[in-house]
Amino acid sequence: MADITIIGSGVMGTSIAVPALDNDHHVTLVGSPLDDDIIETMRAGEAHPKLDRPLTGKASYLRQDEMTADHLQKADVVLLGVSSAGMPWILDYLLGFGVPIARLMMITKGLDVTEDGGVRTLPPRLYETLAPLGDPPAVVGVGGPCIARELSNRAPTAVVFGHDNRDAAVYCQRLFETEYYHIRPNADLIGVEANAPLKNFMAIGVAATWSRYPDRFKDDARQMNPTAAVFEQAVHELALLTQWLGGNPMTAMRLAGAGDLFVTVNAGRNSRLGLRLGAGDSVLEALNGPLAGETVEGVDTGRALGPGLYKAWQKDPVLAAEMPLTRALLNAILHEQSFSFDMGAYWHRGD
């Protein structure tokens, strides 16, 4: 029986505890500073406010101010479960305990903007920031199509464990693999981590295409041809951006990219934003209107990606020409232009 400490009790941090608890491991769920009420609720035996059922098994709950170095010390795995906005907090929080961490799993996703305005995935940021704790932890990044609520309800789910250390990945796989939670190790940690935020960004463009071309001859019918074309273009640009960020482009063609994009265009805030853009809203109109108060991670991805990518495009015009969808999304996110993807500009390139 292993000890797993999950920091961040949002829907994903709470849901990923389910397979580990079903495997009879002990899970300590630690709330972020925003999670005190959620922790008290679950501690009282109730379900997470956004999930359908309480956790079962050897689960315990801590407010962030209740965790001690002891808890961290005996953890076989520490899992970063906060949203990307929580990254600075969680790194300070871990540093504060001064305890070295052997195995770090992460469901926290995002891109890291460096001081020179460059962009990279999160693992290098982790290695740097946690260096004072001693040897860098083995990092296992969870990717692939996984809606938290479905996982918490034990829907068959297939995910990727990107890793920088195969032993650590196989160890974590053994803790979490169940008859409904299927795990594939992938040595391309950077590619898996790149696709998680990038697919949110791309999903905005695919969803925008749903609403941009309504079927004029049927009520409430979505036309498929335009969206299928943009979906495929999105996967192609995911592969190019994955490679640009130092990952393996093939990772984008599999679960972590195309598979996760398939889910993301069909559900969630990124796709809701896209539907608004396709209907003619600007990004700010949508974020101040129908999506007011919500975090749309694909927008944050665009903001992180833009400056570094524009520089790269200046150096490499061919790379820029291969990414018309990315360009259209950056125009909408960074320059308040209405979303407009010129399919023709791309398709004329031939094969």
Added chain:
Amino acid sequence: MADITIIGSGVMGTSIAVPALDNDHHVTLVGSPLDDDIIETMRAGEAHPKLDRPLTGKASYLRQDEMTADHLQKADVVLLGVSSAGMPWILDYLLGFGVPIARLMMITKGLDVTEDGGVRTLPPRLYETLAPLGDPPAVVGVGGPCIARELSNRAPTAVVFGHDNRDAAVYCQRLFETEYYHIRPNADLIGVEANAPLKNFMAIGVAATWSRYPDRFKDDARQMNPTAAVFEQAVHELALLTQWLGGNPMTAMRLAGAGDLFVTVNAGRNSRLGLRLGAGDSVLEALNGPLAGETVEGVDTGRALGPGLYKAWQKDPVLAAEMPLTRALLNAILHEQSFSFDMGAYWHRGD
């Protein structure tokens, strides 16, 4: 202005005339023996019974018994527009005129079962059968995500022109490319032709997953995690089958494979059959019940694929192990087993 003769006036044969007519080319639409009424309807200026609007531009219409060798002779492009069931008829029909054909486009899709029970794509069958007419025609196979009705309504659509002759492909691209119909030539004719029938087959399994795992906590809600996992597996097996049939596996990752699968799981008879299988029907129960009288091309694909593929799997167990979804679909189609895909059997292979 070019002369294009389309043989077969189904929805696809009729819809692909639209971009050519918008480019001011002359299109002769020739009905199959089943199309006499449709030809008379369109000749009277009305819309195809299954489309929303009449054709505009330089279109003329012929019943199959009205076509002459002259018509064929002056055609710059002859387009095979019948369903796969119409292949034997259309080849006899063309042979009957004894006129050599320079450029042959095909939207007719399917697999060809050889006398020894092997399976191959349609182009080799074309070359063989049409040999008596002289030099083999340059073949351009149309693939990618295209719902005919949407194309006829000028929805933005991106397709692949697989070809065995780049000049012919570029010539055809010039005839059909419009601001809404985007064409990418692809030298992998065999891969494009393989994916067209194969994606119908795979779509049955993806759609079955929609209905197999309903959301127990929400009415009429589809769970995304299982279907996203099977979608990605389907693309992976499309790539393996494409390669097995002599095509380029990458073709399956792009428009002709993943892109077309994205459409096919969301619409059409293959996905309707899949939804029944996921709900527990056997293939025959579904074909004799809700889908009675309809052609489900993915089933024909499975029947053509099975015998040759089982032989290949006996010789190559690794190939078999990589295709659990294909195996589950063949079990349902050829052996009347209930559809059951063991995601776990696959995912344990690691990366």
